[in-house]
Amino acid sequence: MPEIVYKWVAVEDGRRFSALVGEGPARVEYKPDEWACPPGWLARRGYGLCVFRTVADAEEFRAVALELKDAEFELWEAEAEGVAEPSGPPVYVGWLEQGLFRPTPYTRWYHGTLWAMQVRLVRVVERVERRKDWREVLDEEGGE
Secondary structure (H helix, E strand, O other): OOEEEEEEEEEEOOEEEEOOOOOOOOOOEEOOOOEEOOOHHHHOOOOOEEEEOOHHHHHHHHHHHHOOOOOEEEEEEEEEEOOEOOOOOOEOHHHHHOOOOOEOOOOOOOOOEEEEOEEEEEEEEEEEOOOOOHHHHHHHOOOO
């Protein structure tokens, strides 16, 4: 039976993708009411899709990890199967985007992070608008 978890996704042109992995072979597309799975090359190493146990855990992650990323985000309540505590170290996102698997000892999993082998988005809990960059703010204020 699926477990209820929480999943951040980045929204681009109406499509939903991994919140942190912006491109490359590790990027996963999520569609409401459809099951998503980790890319095979990561699943074979035992790595699942990152989800969160609670809304509070997901919010803590957003406050740190997503704050500097220039994208629109949605937090979804999701159903997940094959849910477990992460059993391997984090992998640097920049390497994942290049299709490289290099665990890093220089970071940690955020509190409440879980891995899931399948995730299905059920309902939107929160939307976070794209953060304006400094040029957009200056343009709005009439600056140079």
